[in-house]
């Protein structure tokens with residue numbers, strides 16, 4: 001199937017975008033059609049990350065795009081960032097995950113919590129795609145409850161820190177030049193920048209996933225890793241709220257991104273239904289299939305309006321983390337449902353890599369779980385409306 005040139009726009013959301021936001025959408029769509037669509041099935045089948053795209057994405061301004069131009073970033077609005085994530089995930093969640101981690105989970109904390117020297121050292125390289133980062137919060141025994149983390153950092157008398165522990169499920173882990181590692185200290189959780197060649201630091205790629213196969217997921221091991229305080233510790237990141245603030249940034253992008261995957265599934269199913277003939281007419285002419293298409297486009301459109309309003313609130317500085325939870329929770333579930341409905345419409349062809357649907361459906365299983373599970377976001381909304389935290 002030929003990649004489409006337009007996003008699904010049932011309610012005219014494009015008319016609500018600025019010229020810059022439209023340009024970002026078009027640039028990202030062309031990049032995905034040209035560079036991602038032709039190769040992504042084979043990379044996913046072979047469990048390979050298309051690393052050759054990283055510098056291209058950097059050159060196009062896709063990495064850390066909301067950060068200021070003085071660091072080589074694009075200084076875009078949050079809505080432009082969202083629409084970029086939508087387009088990247090239309091290609092594959094692995095491509096969007098790479099950009100989310102680089103921008104929201106590594107560049108964002110360096111920009112927000114780092115020293116001037118840390119920003120000057122890392123941000124321009126990361127914006128250009130010349131250095132890759134990863135974000136190590138989750139541990140083998142602590143996922144939804146990162147407050148229990150066992151990774152420990154202890155200050156030495158010579159202004160260095162010794163870090164010990166293990167992190168798991170870390171996107172970009174074994175291709176990263178630097179890891180943002182969150183560790184418990186005497187004063188609570190602190191963040192450290194650990195370059196990949198630091199003695200005692202190792203990363204091991206986790207193989208065998210049935211989801212996000214084109215994304216690198218790794219375990220990080222920190223065995224008496226010694227880092228200098230001025231180079232490594234993020235001076236302004238104090239307490240668990242620092243990593244959680246990074247997750248809010250990334251979740252915002254995911255809420256947009258998941259809809260990109262859904263859009264690709266919807267458009268694939270629509271095109272297929274219009275040309276696939278059974279009982280002497282296109283299956284698009286049968287009421288049962290039309291119901292699926294109507295439900296898909298309705299939920300996709302509702303999700304678009306939700307993230308567009310969230311993006312406007314974020315640009316105005318008035319959004320809340322619980323609003324981000326609502327968008328992440330709703331839009332990922334909507335995307336999964338759309339992918340599953342689309343899969344049924346293609347019959348046997350729906351399971352083949354020639355079509356993107358099964359790949360998206362499997363990817364979305366990870367997206368449902370990472371960056372706060374669907375359940376955890378449900379409980380955050382529950383807490384927001386009742387005032388009672390049901391998760392602890």
Ligand SMILES: Cc1cc2nc3c(=O)[nH]c(=O)nc-3n(C[C@H](O)[C@H](O)[C@H](O)COP(=O)(O)OP(=O)(O)OC[C@H]3O[C@@H](n4cnc5c(N)ncnc54)[C@H](O)[C@@H]3O)c2cc1C
Pocket residue numbers: 101135136137138141142143144145168169170171172212217366369370371372373374375376379390391392
């Ligand atoms: C492909 C992939 C990439 C990832 N990338 C990263 C990364 O780059 N960096 C990083 O730090 N982490 C990463 N993660 C980890 C991810 O954030 C965690 O998997 C997620 O937070 C859930 O943690 P867990 O898997 O340990 O599940 P658990 O926390 O063990 O949860 C298991 C189940 O219990 C439910 N549950 C837990 N607590 C409660 C509660 N209080 N009430 C009700 N239900 C509850 C959950 O919703 C879930 O259904 C990644 C994960 C995947 C799959």
